[in-house]
Amino acid sequence: MRTGSSMLNWRAASLALAVVVLAALPTVASAFFINFVMTQTLMMGLAAATIVFLAKYGGMVSLAQFLFFGVAGFMYGNAALEVGSRGLNLGLPPWTAVGFALIVTTVAAFLLGALASRTTGLYYLMLTMVYAVIGYFVFAQVTEISGPSGITSIERPDELAAPVSLYYTALALSVLAYIGFRALGRTAFGLALQGVRDDPVRMASLGFNVPLHRTLAFTLGGFVAGLGGLVNVWWNGQIDPASIGIGPTLVLLIIAVIGGVSYFEGAWLGAFVYVAMFTYLRDLPLVDRIGITEARFNTVIGVVVLLIMVLSPQGLAGIADRFRRRLSDRRRPVAETSDRSEGASHRAQSIDK
Amino acid sequence: MTDDHSTDPGRNGAAPVVLVRSVQVAFGGLLALRGIDLDAAQGERLAILGPNGAGKTTLFNVIAGDITPTGGSVAIKGVDCTRLPSRRRPRLGVARTYQKARTFEGLTVADNIYLALAGHRRRHRVPWRTAADRALRAEAEGVAESVWLGDHIETDAGELAHGQKRQLELGMAIATEPDVLMLDEPASGLSRGEREHLVDLLEALPEKVTVLLIEHDMEVAFRIADRVVVMADGETVTAGTPEAVRSDPRVHEIYLGSEAETS
């Protein structure tokens, strides 16, 4: 049984609290924390949330989300720059360039999504990984749009000149995406997508176009990842193919996994943990004495990821959720809690088969 | 029932609503159906019997479009749909249940039925909630009650007991008020009381609905059916009224005999 309204209130209250805290954060936190750690957290979280969206609702694990993140950045660079040694140098006004970048990203996501729409499971993962690899080579080798050293000196729109405005942009987009994705789950389209996840054959026999639903979901995921990519390219001022290679692609998947792939909030949680580790690990006192040198960070991060996954297959958000449930179970009659754990074991069986 | 079907020729009882001609299905070297014929008139209640592996479910899969036959043809209400994808068949008024309940485990009972309705009415493209959605949802809850799941509207389908899943499947099939309702062993795994419910529910269906029923439970099958088709080894062995089939010696030999021993 779901405890519908109390869950909803709890979520609404904690979301409101999180938004208020994050909005007020620049007044208390250091500029470095806001403009480096938190801005990066929010934009990576936004991109990771599209992995969660596709996996949670559509049952599609996509490795192509970071590609769309990159496509949006490259396309913005190509469109906004007037002169430069590489790229199309279209010289469009910044906001027109934003539109151009998002349209190209969305169309690319639609076409690639349609191509993958009859695939599921492991094949979906492999196919989208191939997309990521091909995307990398396209930008590395087609010098008209980038070339190996990428596009540099990319300016952001004047309205976003102040560094903290990027933080607020990323925050606003993240909140919109979070609310939007969650709300979508209750609409006809979102429910149909979850039906496709659970049993595509059954959905077809009910009259649904299964590949179309998968394609549209993938398109939306690409669009939202593209929004994150725009913030990224404004933040960085440059973009090169290496930044969307297979390494960063896997980092995004790791962020989604340590956050918890079945929780939207997990995307940002995972991003924060990743960015914070990456930023602060080197500053820990005596850290080099125990053998953790700069060159070994990735190993350490890998071990931390492993620990989180072993402790909770549902990631950090899963740990938080379990903790919250345990608290609320204590206040509830015993009969109902046993009802739920029975349900959970049913669910586990149904996943096995 | 949707109005746009009322002019179809199949309506007036002359042409069969379901017309299966020499359908063959091969799975690799195995012939699951060997050129089978089947007619069902409007409003007919047709029970399909046969031992395990006779090809009954395969025949359903062909009629519902989940499998494209290797040979032969299928027409529904006079429309040839041998190669029509399964997702276009609900518009012809076809709905089915599966032998092994196929519900959407991660969605609630109400959402499962809602999807059945939305798929049929083609209201599933809008990514926001509409007034039509709310009406559909209310309708879904009504259907849930009609299959005795009124207390479980917000329960995830994955958490339902076996019998309840079957009730949900039935709800999803009858929600769209189909003209052709195909039920694959709806009584299997149900308790005696639930079977009674099931028979009541099937008897309460509008008269014009054509029902194809695969059922191992003789009591249920013979109470519902006007006509019985017996299949074995991918072929029709005999067909006729329940009485005639019951007394047919061939049927006893291949089916009822073995059934009588086990029960």
Ligand SMILES: Nc1ncnc2c1ncn2[C@@H]1O[C@H](COP(=O)(O)OP(=O)(O)OP(=O)(O)O)[C@@H](O)[C@H]1O
């Ligand atoms: N997808 C498939 N692939 C290969 N063989 C199949 C497939 N589906 C069915 N068969 C085979 O086709 C034959 C007919 O199967 P079918 O499921 O239609 O029988 P049935 O009459 O419904 O039996 P039951 O009473 O056990 O449900 C069986 O031998 C079965 O093993």
Ligand SMILES: [Mg+2]
């Ligand atoms: Mg069968």
